[in-house]
Every structure is written in structure tokens, then in C-alpha cells.
Amino acid sequence: MRDPRFDILFQPLQIGPVVARNRFYQTPHCNGMGNLRPQAHAAMRGIKAEGGWAVVNTEHCSVHPSGDLMPEVLQMLWDDGDIPPLALMVEAVHEHGSLAGVQLAYPAYYNANRMTRDVPLGPMDRPVSGHHPVQVRAMDKSDIKALLCWWKAAAQRARKAGFDILNVDSNFSTIAFQFISPRNQRTDEYGGSLKNRVRLLKELIEVTREGGGDACAVSVRLIIDELFGTEGLRAAAEGIEVIGMLAELPDLWDLVVGTWADDSPTSRFAAENDHEPFMAGIKAVTTKPVVGVGRFTSPDTMASLVRRGVLDMIGAARPSIADPFLPKKIEEGRYEDIRECIGCNICVSSHFAMTNLRCTQNPTMGEEWRRGWHPERIAGKSSNATVLVIGGGPAGLECARALGERGYGVTLAERESRLGGRVTLEGELPGLREWLRVRDWRVTQIDKLANVGVYLESDLGVADILEFDADAVVLATGSQWRRDGIGRAAFKPLALSSGLPVFTPDDVMGGNIPSGRIIVYDDDHYYMGAVIAEKLAVAGNDVTLVTPAADVSSFTVNTLENIRTAKRLHERGVVMVTHKALVGTQDDQALFVDARTGAAEHREADALVLVTARLPRTELFTALTARIEERQAGRLRRVSCIGDCEAPAAIFAAVYSGHRFAQEFENDDPILRRERINLAA
Ligand code: ADP
Numbered sequence: 001m002r003d004p005r006f007d008i009l010f011q012p013l014q015i016g017p018v019v020a021r022n023r024f025y026q027t028p029h030c031n032g033m034g035n036l037r038p039q040a041h042a043a044m045r046g047i048k049a050e051g052g053w054a055v056v057n058t059e060h061c062s063v064h065p066s067g068d069l070m071p072e073v074l075q076m077l078w079d080d081g082d083i084p085p086l087a088l089m090v091e092a093v094h095e096h097g098s099l100a101g102v103q104l105a106y107p108a109y110y111n112a113n114r115m116t117r118d119v120p121l122g123p124m125d126r127p128v129s130g131h132h133p134v135q136v137r138a139m140d141k142s143d144i145k146a147l148l149c150w151w152k153a154a155a156q157r158a159r160k161a162g163f164d165i166l167n168v169d170s171n172f173s174t175i176a177f178q179f180i181s182p183r184n185q186r187t188d189e190y191g192g193s194l195k196n197r198v199r200l201l202k203e204l205i206e207v208t209r210e211g212g213g214d215a216c217a218v219s220v221r222l223i224i225d226e227l228f229g230t231e232g233l234r235a236a237a238e239g240i241e242v243i244g245m246l247a248e249l250p251d252l253w254d255l256v257v258g259t260w261a262d263d264s265p266t267s268r269f270a271a272e273n274d275h276e277p278f279m280a281g282i283k284a285v286t287t288k289p290v291v292g293v294g295r296f297t298s299p300d301t302m303a304s305l306v307r308r309g310v311l312d313m314i315g316a317a318r319p320s321i322a323d324p325f326l327p328k329k330i331e332e333g334r335y336e337d338i339r340e341c342i343g344c345n346i347c348v349s350s351h352f353a354m355t356n357l358r359c360t361q362n363p364t365m366g367e368e369w370r371r372g373w374h375p376e377r378i379a380g381k382s383s384n385a386t387v388l389v390i391g392g393g394p395a396g397l398e399c400a401r402a403l404g405e406r407g408y409g410v411t412l413a414e415r416e417s418r419l420g421g422r423v424t425l426e427g428e429l430p431g432l433r434e435w436l437r438v439r440d441w442r443v444t445q446i447d448k449l450a451n452v453g454v455y456l457e458s459d460l461g462v463a464d465i466l467e468f469d470a471d472a473v474v475l476a477t478g479s480q481w482r483r484d485g486i487g488r489a490a491f492k493p494l495a496l497s498s499g500l501p502v503f504t505p506d507d508v509m510g511g512n513i514p515s516g517r518i519i520v521y522d523d524d525h526y527y528m529g530a531v532i533a534e535k536l537a538v539a540g541n542d543v544t545l546v547t548p549a550a551d552v553s554s555f556t557v558n559t560l561e562n563i564r565t566a567k568r569l570h571e572r573g574v575v576m577v578t579h580k581a582l583v584g585t586q587d588d589q590a591l592f593v594d595a596r597t598g599a600a601e602h603r604e605a606d607a608l609v610l611v612t613a614r615l616p617r618t619e620l621f622t623a624l625t626a627r628i629e630e631r632q633a634g635r636l637r638r639v640s641c642i643g644d645c646e647a648p649a650a651i652f653a654a655v656y657s658g659h660r661f662a663q664e665f666e667n668d669d670p671i672l673r674r675e676r677i678n679l680a681a
């Protein structure tokens with residue numbers, strides 16, 4: 001049963017004309033499905049409602065073609081034809097007794113209108129963000145009037161779609177905030193004083209209220225601190241003043257800080273509840289409910305924020321993605337079952353990839369409709385087959401857990417004396433501690449399953465596996481980092497001299513650590529090169545990170561960590577060198593070629609750490625397959641590889657791979673539904 005100290009999270013809350021059944025508020029978040037994949041979108045939001053989120057919001061919903069969000073996959077309410085896809089989501093949310101909210105948005109500087117080719121409109125004549133060769137035209141009074149009409153019409157359509165809460169977005173990427181920011185240099189009544197700059201938000205709230213009518217609540221999502229020094233809006237100064245000015249006008253305040261990268265920082269750079277300092281004093285200037293975010297996964301933190309009067313509702317995007325059933329689990333006192341977000345932002349990367357949302361912790365995310373997966377339920381077993389899973393990394397753990405949930409008899413064998421594979425090793429690297437949650441949640445769940453046996457220090461070979469005589473064998477034996485230099489830039493092994501010792505991340509994580517002048521060569525481009533460089537620099541070495549890419553850790557643009565990574569490396573004294581491809585080593589020198597000029601360059605060092613690519617550990621697969629072909633494998637007809645042992649990738653892919661195997665085991669016809677354009681209509 002639930003601890004009474006969390007009762008406060010289950011008190012209903014009045015939001016204007018509607019009532020939220022508890023204090024869990026799924027803030028708007030992108031998902032790569034949007035209005036292109038409305039059935040997938042609706043199913044995902046419906047599962048959040050089923051999991052207990054009292055309010056479930058959409059992502060950005062553009063109000064007019066001159067505020068086109070494409071190619072980002074989001075929502076729109078440009079005409080009545082956009083109502084049915086959103087009504088689908090509303091129905092899915094209402095089915096479980098939750099309130100549906102829509103985030104009305106107009107991007108202004110944030111978009112170049114790449115699809116509609118309308119001239120973007122905004123506070124001032126200036127370039128759009130994102131380096132597109134397009135400028136925004138400064139709105140005159142008639143443009144502002146038009147915007148208010150478009151907005152009201154979108155609010156009316158949102159009401160027709162059935163939404164309960166209409167959100168006026170005043171986030172970094174939308175127009176109301178771009179007017180409020182002190183960076184707005186207009187000289188008319190929409191610029192200059194704070195009262196003038198807030199005018200547009202006030203008018204947008206008013207037309208939303210008119211469009212929504214009496215039955216809909218109106219909320220505002222507002223940046224209270226721009227994190228842009230004295231040039232930007234600051235919480236302690238004008239931020240709180242904005243709320244004070246409009247205090248009772250909306251029915252709820254949903255508050256954010258900075259840009260998306262600040263609002264959703266990864267766990268490498270920010271802990272849970274990092275925004276609380278910005279919320280101080282807000283409740284003193286408004287009686288309306290206040291929502292805030294902070295990657296909340298701890299029920300104690302949540303209850304404390306509500307009890308102390310900092311927030312009225314717990315806002316969450318990522319924690320609701322990692323565990324759509326987080327509220328239900330707290331309600332039922334099942335705290336250890338919460339699948340805590342690890343703060344990796346792979347979810348964010350799927351928005352940039354414009355593909356169905358994916359999550360490291362929750363492999364069912366984005367697959368609810370197209371594969372029929374549910375985060376808490378899985379089909380029962382089809383037979384009494386037994387399965388031997390070899391390797392207890394993220395792939396093996398998830399596979400064993402999900403097969404166990406299905407009811408199969410599972411044996412999980414791990415060579416080491418501890419579970420977790422790469423997650424256990426990587427969790428010791430700087431800033432990656434929270435990633436251990438991938439292992440810990442699965443180990444906790446497996447411990448509850450009497451039909452899953454775990455054997456540590458079990459380094460299984462071919463004979464052991466055949467002797468075990470399972471009906472199916474799943475290899476989750478992982479991968480190892482290459483030490484020959486092959487990666488994205490090199491297709492052939494590099495000529496490496498013995499004069500410059502070569503290390504890999506496996507060496508460093510295993511305790512074989514170089515010292516002195518170290519070159520970390522990053523041709524992997526995600527986090528590993530940077531965290532290895534950071535670890536070595538913190539230990540007092542003279543570290544240079546060299547990459548053939550134009551930017552350090554270039555993939556992390558997609559996880560909103562790119563700038564913070566460079567800052568951190570700089571703070572740790574790591575020298576960063578870009579555009580240099582490693583071509584070999586000679587004596588104690590690493591040889592590079594500049595990708596732009598073709599010029600050769602030598603760098604002297606005491607050690608070279610190669611972070612380039614990984615090789616799957618496939619020895620068991622090869623040997624077992626040969627035995628099956630020779631009919632020397634007893635009953636065994638097939639072995640399968642999952643995770644990094646099939647093809648090395650990021651941790652989310654290993655978890656997904658393990659889960660997919662379990663879902664599709666003994667199922668010859670797994671579904672993969674697609675949403676097609678209906679030409680007949
Ligand atoms: P993945 O990311 O695909 O889960 P990991 O590298 O994290 O891969 O995990 C693979 C795990 O498999 C490691 O913990 C490793 O110790 C274990 N392993 C590898 N070979 C064997 C084997 N022959 N028998 C048992 N365990 C093994």
C-alpha cells in the first residue's frame with residue numbers, strides 16, 4: 001500500500017473549469033509521431049493516461065501555416081481537417097479519466113516555414129534560428145491582429161477536438177516569449193517596457209479563452225528565466241513580474257527555464273529537480289496552480305515540492321516516457337517498480353530523427369500502436385520452451401526479464417561476478433552514474449520472477465551450452481572496442497607502431513589506464529570519446545581529444561549535450577582538435593591528415609586511446625551455428641544474437657533488441673502497422 005506521505009500527490013486539483021484527478025502533469029513533449037502518425041501518437045498518449053497522468057498534453061501545435069513547424073513532426077490546427085487526428089488523442093486520454101491539453105504554438109524565429117514557404121513573422125526583422133538563409137519579417141499591428149484571429153480559430157478547433165486545457169505556449173521557440181524577452185527591440189506598444197512586451201501574451205490568453213469557451217481551461221507555458229545573463233529575462237527580476245502582472249488570467253502556470261537544452265539537461269550535466277531555485281517566490285504572486293519540471297522520478301522529491309508549496313503539480317516529460325505508469329506505481333506503493341529515466345536524451349534524438357519516439361529505459365515507447373506493445377503487459381508464453389540467455393548486459397537482462405514476464409523458463413548466464421555488462425562499466429565513467437538504472441530496474445524485476453534463474457561467474461562455452469539442452473539459446477555477449485583504428489574515417493586497419501601504446505575504452509574501463517600526454521581519438525562521435533577524455537584529464541593527465549568531425553561529440557547535438565560537452569572538456573583542460581583523421585602512428589607520434597586541407601600533421605604522445613568502433617563478440621554464434629549445420633547440436637536448431645553481439649549500437653538499441661526478441665519469441669507473425677495516406681479520401 002501507498003505510504004500516506006505521498007497522499008498529497010493524489011489530491012484532485014481544480015484547473016479553471018476542469019478538475020485534475022491527481023498532481024501528475026505530463027508536460028508537452030515531442031515524439032516524432034505527431035500529425036504524421038496520429039494513431040501511434042494517440043496510443044502513446046492514451047497509455048500515459050492509463051498510467052495515471054491526470055493531464056496529458058500534446059507537443060507543439062501550430063496555429064497557422066505561417067508558423068509551419070515542418071519538417072519537425074509535430075501538430076497543427078490550421079483548418080478543420082486537422083481536428084480528427086487530435087480528437088483521436090483526446091479520446092484515448094479521456095478513456096482513462098485524464099484531461100487532454102493542447103500546446104498552441106507559433107514559432108516565429110524558430111522556423112523558416114520550409115514547407116509552406118510563407119514569410120515567417122516575428123517581433124523583429126532578423127534571421128530565423130538554425131542558420132537557414134531566411135529572415136523573419138517584423139510584424140506590424142495588422143499582422144498581430146491576424147495572429148490573434150488565427151490563434152482564436154485554432155482554440156475553437158481545439159475545443160471541437162475535445163481538449164480540456166488549451167495551452168498558450170510562451171516557450172523559447174514560440175512567439176509570446178520572443179515578445180516578452182528583453183531582446184525584443186520593438187519601439188511600439190509591443191516593445192520597450194515589460195508591460196508592453198507582455199501585451200501579446202495577455203492578448204493570446206484572452207483570445208484562447210474566447211475560442212475555448214467556458215468548458216476549457218487555459219494554461220500558459222512560460223520561460224521564467226532565459227539563462228541569457230542580463231540581456232535575457234531573469235526569474236528574480238522580470239520573470240516573476242510577468243507572472244505577477246498576469247497572475248490570475250490563465251488557469252494554470254507551467255514554468256520552464258532556458259532553451260530546450262536547459263529545460264531537459266542530461267544527467268551528465270544536471271541532477272533531478274535542478275530548476276527548483278528558479279521557482280522561489282512564484283506561488284506568492286499567483287493563486288493559480290503552478291507546474292514545474294526537473295526530471296522527477298523520486299516520489300519523495302515530488303511530495304516535498306507539493307508539500308512545501310513550491311509546485312502544485314509535478315510536471316514531467318522524460319519520466320513519463322521512461323515510465324508511463326509512474327503515477328500508478330506511486331499510488332499503489334510499488335516504488336521499486338518505477339522505471340526511472342536515466343537522463344540520456346535518446347528520446348530527444350528521435351524528435352530530430354523525425355521517427356517514432358524511443359527511450360533507453362522503455363523499449364515499448366513509440367511502439368504502442370505499430371507493434372501493439374504495452375509498457376506493463378506482455379502476452380503469455382506459447383509453449384513450455386526453455387530459454388538460455390548468455391550475457392547479462394542491457395540486452396540480455398531485458399530479454400530475460402521480458403521472457404520471464406511471459407512465463408517462459410529462463411536461465412541467464414553471465415561470465416562476470418556482476419550483472420549489467422557495459423552499463424556497469426560505463427556507469428563508473430564521469431557523469432554516467434544514473435545510467436546504472438538500466439541495470440538496476442531490470443535486476444529488481446528479474447528477482448521477482450521465480451521462473452528466471454541467474455548464474456554469475458558462468459563463462460559458457462559451446463560444450464556447456466549444448467549440455468544445458470535449452471530449447472532456445474540467445475546470445476547477448478556484447479562487443480569490444482576495436483584497437484586497429486577502423487571506424488567511420490578508416491576502412492582498413494591503420495599501421496600502428498609499437499612506440500606509441502594503444503588503449504581502448506575497454507582498457508580504461510577495466511582499469512588499464514594510460515598516463516602522461518594522451519591523445520583520445522574519437523571517431524565514434526557520441527559520448528564515449530568525451531567521457532574517457534574527461535576521466536583521464538581529471539586524473540591529472542595532459543589530454544588532447546582529436547576527431548575527424550567538425551565538432552566534438554557531434555552526435556550529441558541530438559541529445560542537447562553538444563555545447564555542454566565542449567564546455568566541460570574545456571573546464572577540465574582537455575585540448576579539442578577537430579577535422580583531423582588518424583592515419584597511423586610512427587614511433588611515439590600519431591599521424592593525422594586534415595580533412596579540409598589534406599595536410600599531414602604529427603603529434604607526439606605517451607599513449608593513444610582509440611574510440612572508433614566496436615566488434616561484436618560472435619565466436620559462440622559461429623561455433624554453435626557450425627555445430628547445428630553438422631547436426632552435432634542435439635535438439636538445438638537455432639541460436640540468436642541480440643544487442644551489441646548482433647550489431648553494436650547505443651544502449652537503447654540493446655534494450656530494444658532484447659525486448660523485441662522476447663516479444664516475438666514463438667510468434668511467427670509479429671505486427672508492424674503503418675499509417676498510410678488515404679488517397680481515396
Ligand atoms: P549488450 O549491450 O548487448 O547487452 P554488453 O557488452 O553490455 O552487451 O553485455 C554482454 C555481457 O555478456 C557482458 O556482461 C559479458 O561479460 C557477457 N558475456 C560475454 N561472453 C559470455 C559468455 N561466453 N558467457 C557468459 N557471459 C558472457
Ligand code: SF4
Nearest residue numbers: 341342344345347359
Ligand atoms: Fe529518459 Fe533516456 Fe528514456 Fe529519454 S530516452 S526518457 S532521457 S531514459
